[in-house]
Amino acid sequence: MIDEPFHxxxxxxxxxxxxxxxxxxxxxxxxxxxRPATLTALLTATGLLRVATVxxxxxxxxxxxxxxxxxxxxxxIGFVGASQAITEMIFAPILARYADRFGRSRFLVLGPxxxxxxxxxxxxxxxxxxxxxxxxxxxxxxxAFVPVALGTVAAASSHNRPVRARxxxxxxxxTLAGYAGGFALGSFAWVAFHRGAFLLLAVLYLAAAxxxxxxxxxxxxxxxxxxxxxxxxxxxxxxxxxxLPAWLTGFALLGAFMANLAALLRHRPEPGQALLHHFDERxxxxxxxxxxVFFLIGIVLWTPLLARSRPLPIMRRAVPxxxxxxxxxxxxxxxxxSLAPLCFPLLALGVMWLGGFGPAxxxxxxxxxxxxxxxRAALMSFYTVALAGGGAIGAVLGGAAxxxxxxxxxxxxxxILSVITFGLxxxxxxxxxxxxxxxxxxxSPAP
Numbered sequence: 001m002i003d004e005p006f007h008x009x010x011x012x013x014x015x016x017x018x019x020x021x022x023x024x025x026x027x028x029x030x031x032x033x034x035r036p037a038t039l040t041a042l043l044t045a046t047g048l049l050r051v052a053t054v055x056x057x058x059x060x061x062x063x064x065x066x067x068x069x070x071x072x073x074x075x076x077i078g079f080v081g082a083s084q085a086i087t088e089m090i091f092a093p094i095l096a097r098y099a100d101r102f103g104r105s106r107f108l109v110l111g112p113x114x115x116x117x118x119x120x121x122x123x124x125x126x127x128x129x130x131x132x133x134x135x136x137x138x139x140x141x142x143x144a145f146v147p148v149a150l151g152t153v154a155a156a157s158s159h160n161r162p163v164r165a166r167x168x169x170x171x172x173x174x175t176l177a178g179y180a181g182g183f184a185l186g187s188f189a190w191v192a193f194h195r196g197a198f199l200l201l202a203v204l205y206l207a208a209a210x211x212x213x214x215x216x217x218x219x220x221x222x223x224x225x226x227x228x229x230x231x232x233x234x235x236x237x238x239x240x241x242x243x244l245p246a247w248l249t250g251f252a253l254l255g256a257f258m259a260n261l262a263a264l265l266r267h268r269p270e271p272g273q274a275l276l277h278h279f280d281e282r283x284x285x286x287x288x289x290x291x292x293v294f295f296l297i298g299i300v301l302w303t304p305l306l307a308r309s310r311p312l313p314i315m316r317r318a319v320p321x322x323x324x325x326x327x328x329x330x331x332x333x334x335x336x337x338s339l340a341p342l343c344f345p346l347l348a349l350g351v352m353w354l355g356g357f358g359p360a361x362x363x364x365x366x367x368x369x370x371x372x373x374x375x376r377a378a379l380m381s382f383y384t385v386a387l388a389g390g391g392a393i394g395a396v397l398g399g400a401a402x403x404x405x406x407x408x409x410x411x412x413x414x415x416i417l418s419v420i421t422f423g424l425x426x427x428x429x430x431x432x433x434x435x436x437x438x439x440x441x442x443x444s445p446a447p
Contacts, residue, residue, distance in 0.1 A: 058182060250361070
């Protein structure tokens with residue numbers, strides 16, 4: 001790992017509030033000197049971690065489906081899917097706070113190692129309770145890694161909107177590429193190795209830890225703000241408190257489909273539900289990968305606009321893509337599968353349209369973090385809170401919806417969550433117009 005010296009800016013006494021802020025800026029400026037290598041390593045590690053996380057989630061669904069004889073309990077699927085997200089949500093702010101205070105580098109290494117231990121325990125589980133317990137440990141590993149990685153990405157792109165737009169899109173792209181890799185690897189590895197698939201996924205966690213150990217520059221501990229200052233920045237009046245509910249519901253939409261769609265497509269056929277077709281695991285994996293590929297194409301298409309525009313309008317323009325996706329799924333579920341080629345273009349267009357939401361949300365939160373640069377990991381941990389918390393809520397609600405109404409229930413839940421997200425973003429636009437943009441445009445003295 002690259003060692004970075006701990007410089008105190010000349011003329012600023014150590015421990016002075018202005019010194020704390022200037023010191024953080026100085027350390028971050030040194031990080032930006034290594035920006036290409038740092039971002040490449042972090043994005044690679046993020047992608048590997050998400051491949052392992054999502055691959056485990058997919059393989060667990062197939063495991064539970066086989067244990068239930070091909071008719072899994074949707075509620076059990078939902079709760080096992082939510083277990084990893086619950087601990088990721090709870091521990092992310094706590095561990096991010098310690099990362100800012102004691103040094104972010106060690107958390108980038110220890111997080112994936114803890115995830116590896118969780119997956120090895122999943123391999124030893126033989127019922128839903130044991131699988132859920134093992135995934136709780138896996139979630140703590142993600143909580144240690146993701147906020148710190150995202151905070152470091154925000155620091156490396158500070159005060160440069162085009163770079164931040166590209167970095168935010170790349171981070172979201174790495175996350176989604178990890179989802180695609182997880183869908184494919186989890187499906188194919190389960191067919192090839194069954195429970196041995198979990199051992200393969202554990203190796204990916206180990207690879208992410210090694211990459212961060214070797215190639216991510218060492219950021220020394222920073223003089224963090226008092227805890228009440230960080231809490232006030234998040235929960236007090238301002239852009240973060242206004243935005244988080246919308247982000248939570250947006251990720252609940254994603255979580256509902258991620259935690260339940262594979263098991264739903266694997267379900268035995270049911271009358272009037274064309275999507276319940278007992279598809280082969282490899283076919284399911286390819287369908288999910290195609291979904292993510294269109295997301296990535298959407299991110300590429302949205303990135304130039306994000307570089308020139310504020311994030312909030314981009315998010316509002318992207319949400320209607322979800323409605324097109326849900327409409328296409330509804331047509332697929334109530335028509336002959338031979339008509340699927342007519343629905344796929346609508347589905348692909350909707351997914352690409354929705355692809356602008358994630359990068360814009362990451363950029364919005366990174367702009368908010370400019371207010372407390374020494375506490376970036378703590379502030380950016382609320383990306384993980386929204387991702388994991390929304391994912392857990394979506395997994396449970398999606399499990400209940402599929403239990404009651406199968407695919408129609410999941411589609412209906414998606415419509416409700418997308419409409420709520422769109423309404424909440426309209427409220428944010430009225431309450432805090434341009435606030436994150438003004439934060440990101442603040443300039444600090446050149447180091």
